[in-house]
Amino acid sequence: MPTPFLASAPIRRLTLRDLTACADLSEDRGWPREEHKWGFLLTAGQGYGIDDPDGGLVAACTVTEYGPHERPALAAVGMVLVAERHARRGVGRRLMRHLVAALGTVPLTLHATPYGRPLYEELGFKVTGEAEMVRGRFVPGGPEPKPFTRGATAEDLPAILRLDEEVFGADRTPIVTRLPAFADQLRVAEEDGRITGYAAAWPNMDTHVVGPLIARDTETAKALIGSLAAHTDRPLRTDIDVRHKELLAWVKEHGLSSVAANAVMSYGITELPGDWTRRFAPLTVAAG
Secondary structure: OOHHHHHHOOOEEEOHHHHHHHHHHHHHOOOOOOHHHHHHHHHHOEEEEEEOOOOOEEEEEEEEEEOOOOOOOEEEEEEEEEOHHHOOOOHHHHHHHHHHHHHOOOOEEEEEOOOOHHHHHHOOOEEEEEEEEEEEOOOOOOOOOOOEEEEOOHHHHHHHHHHHHHHHOOOOHHHHOOHHHHOOEEEEEEEOOEEEEEEEEEEEOOEEEEEEEEEOOHHHHHHHHHHHHOOOOOOEEEEEEOOOHHHHHHHHHOOOEEEEEEEEEEEOOOOOOOOHHHEEEOOOOOOO
């Protein structure tokens, strides 16, 4: 395909009709197909892509906005993929520049692999943190975390939404209200009738991804992870903010191993809003 096409091909909004093409693009780059996650991101946020005249997609990405619809407080960029046959021709740079221009003054965040980080730095993104991906079968043992946990109910949703906005720093109602249908488990930590944390476990290939993980303190985060692990026979996977050293050490003591470390990058802000001390893991690195 001639390079002029890649420089001028329309960038369009993706819909659920593009789900198979998005999964094919993931597979083309050696990623899992992740239809479940793609479907969630395309409905809770927006997808953008470039069509290949020979079929499928040249490139794709997702954007999930948080806060008031008319004036988002933050947008998370994820799933930035370019088909192998079109790689290293500036397509990813063009797609990202389109997003930055389209979102205007909305602050942006993303998780960058070492491979993608130079492009984002070129576009003006700055490293503001780091997340460590861990994976493995959780092995119970040792002192049980004290906080009480239980399965969430519909009546818990208003309290979960209030806690989430307080900790995340922006309203995530469209994301959080989709969790009961998206996740296999949604659990809360509770003390004296007050919710002090919550976490979900959602299916991704052969694992259950733990996220979001929001908790009053490390002991509460441990209790939520342990309770999620007790209700699944799959390996767990999660991306923990590296500042939570105690939690990272604890999950590794219980069978999870480090897989990768990704830079958390931001554009238009010097640090993410909210309270990082209670924000332990994102829903997914693609959505923050």
